[in-house]
Amino acid sequence: MTLSFTGLGLSADKVHHLEKLGFREPTPIQAQAVPHLLSGRDVVGQAQTGTGKTAAFALPLLEQIDPRIPVLQSLILTPTRELAIQVCQAMRDLNTDRSLKILAVYGGQSIDQQMRRLRRGSQVVVGTPGRVLDLINRGALNLDQVNWLVLDEADEMLNMGFIQDVETILNCTPAERQTAFFSATMAPTIRELATKFLRSPVTVTVEAAKSAPTRIEQRVYVVPRGWSKSRALQPILEMENPESALIFVRTRRTAAELTRQLQAAGHSVDEYHGDLTQSQRERLILRFRQQQVRWVVATDIAARGLDVDNLTHVINYELPDSVESYVHRIGRTGRAGKEGMAISLVHPLEKYKLRQIERHIQQKLAFAKIPTRAEIAARHLERLQAQVEDAITSERLASFLPIVSQLTESYDLRTIAAAALQMAYDQMSPSWQRHEIHTEITETERHGQRSPSKQGRGKSSSKQRRTIQPSASSSQD
DNA sequence: AAAAAAC
Known part of the structure; x- marks a missing residue:
């Protein structure tokens, strides 16, 4: 069964923007979580890593924030600073009409600069607990109007070390807010604890995809x-x-x-x-x-x-x-x-x-x-051979023919080819000759570690459906 | 016990 983003209840504008970005089909977690989130329910979302969790909460969230009100309406907490940056970027990418101000706040960066940016009226803040609390205590961050709260990597956020800060922050938000917890993992004890912060949540669990x-x-x-x-x-x-x-x-x-x-x-x-x-x-x-x-x-x-x-x-x-x-x-x-x-x-x-x-x-x-030294050497030669076969079909090959002609005046073709391969081989394994590696692998052989040489792994398939998935600029979990 | 997260 395939669904379009339209079928999930997203606005025509949003679906159109998603199509322009090349996204046509929601992932299972998006298909299941988005309608509940749009209908105002609290959600616990659990799905495998790399299957589009960020967009699952970002899409409905972005649609329900009022761009005309320059007041913080949504807070997302993450367990690391880089994750806050990444989620913020992913949300900006999905905020295609640029109508919303989305800001990442986290430690290790000038707090004054973050306070200045907050004063300009961000509607969405993505942050780490320590800095968010600091900003609250300085009066730079007001959560009174936050009606959307997301814990990314929720089970980690509810773990010891985070739970106290998270609880303090949650207590600064209105009770009638909508709350979503997302993670790939959710131990039973943590799931139990999570219900303390949610109002009759829908639990959305996506079973492992067939692949x-x-x-x-x-x-x-x-x-x-x-x-x-x-x-x-x-x-x-x-x-x-x-x-x-x-x-x-x-x-x-x-x-x-x-x-x-x-x-x-x-x-x-x-x-x-x-x-x-x-x-x-x-x-x-x-x-x-x-x-x-x-x-x-x-x-x-x-x-x-x-x-x-x-x-x-x-x-x-x-x-x-x-x-x-x-x-x-x-x-x-x-x-x-x-x-x-x-x-x-x-x-x-x-x-x-x-x-x-x-x-x-x-x-x-x-x-x-x-792997033994012999197996490694065999693998290197396999790679070398594959590279030579690639090079034979390359357009640049012709530009090297004059050099070959020149060399054939002094050497036969087999010798020239072997010399070229030797050079390529040495390039490929610069550490190969190193003493410590040599002795360690010899040692391996003495221990009788042997197994049949395995075929090189194929490159990952490029024929995938275009879905909202992690990429360098957008992330899902 | 370690890692993450505020100055």
Whole structure:
């Protein structure tokens, strides 16, 4: 069954704007939540990561705010600053006629500037709890007229550490407001707690889409006894050669240390965690989105909501503390109907954590063997061959023919071709010759880690339906 | 116990 946005009760204007943006069909969570939200009901919305939750609350919200009144009418709370920025941007993108003023407020940025902007009369504010409270206490933010309240990543917002601030903020809003809680995860205890803030809510739960189990391939590598994780990570990265990856660790310190190691090995990688300044954080996310950095080593600051287009890999260098966090972490990839790979590294003693995760996601996780040096070399040669075949059909090929003609005066064609391939191979694996990688992988072979070489993974399919999905500029959860 | 979130 397909629905149009019109069928959801959105205005003709809005539907027309959505079509101009290329959005024709609502995702399941949008199809189910939007009508309830338009009818004024409180909603608890639960749907998988990357399936359009932001638009599910943003569309009805934007339609019901009165653009003629220059007063704050809607507040959205998020658990991280970057998420506030992202949700704000997504809402501005959907506010196609620019009739509403939408502002993100969060810590680490000049509060004076945010206060000046607030004075100009924002109708929608997206913010993190600490800064929102600060602004309330300074008299710069008045929630008296807020009739729309959204908790994004609601279960996290109701967790210890956030709940007190969130409750204080909620108490500053009118009781007759409309409230929506959205998240991909909602533990029963949190769901119970949530009802305390909602008025006879409708619960909208979207079951896993049919493509869901295959959308993200999950794989587990058991780190051999006596090995460090960083030693196990090297051959996996060599084998996978992720185009873009989020590598999750548990602490800021480990993030910094692992980043240092990977940088020393010549990789394009940077760290992302709460020890950085706000401008460092924002700059990094921008560079990552623009693919100026291939890999990011992050704490759980990046676990939720963050939407980076074409993220191919999520790597759990260390397993998260909560099963919910696992679900959110791997959900950074495989977004908007694309494929993704989620890899977890576990010590033998951590296998019990794995079983908790398996129970929660109701899936068995596949174990993989750490690739040997020979398998990695074979994979590199496969890639090289594929690249050569691509190059043969390229238009630029002809421009290299004169050089070949010149070289044939001194060498035969096979020798020239082999030399060119050798150069390409060395370009492709600059760290290949490095001593530490060499010895570690030799060590792997001594441990008898062998498995058949796997076929390279196909690129994610480009033939997807156009729906309102996360992209670099708009996000859904 | 750690991470996130205000100055």
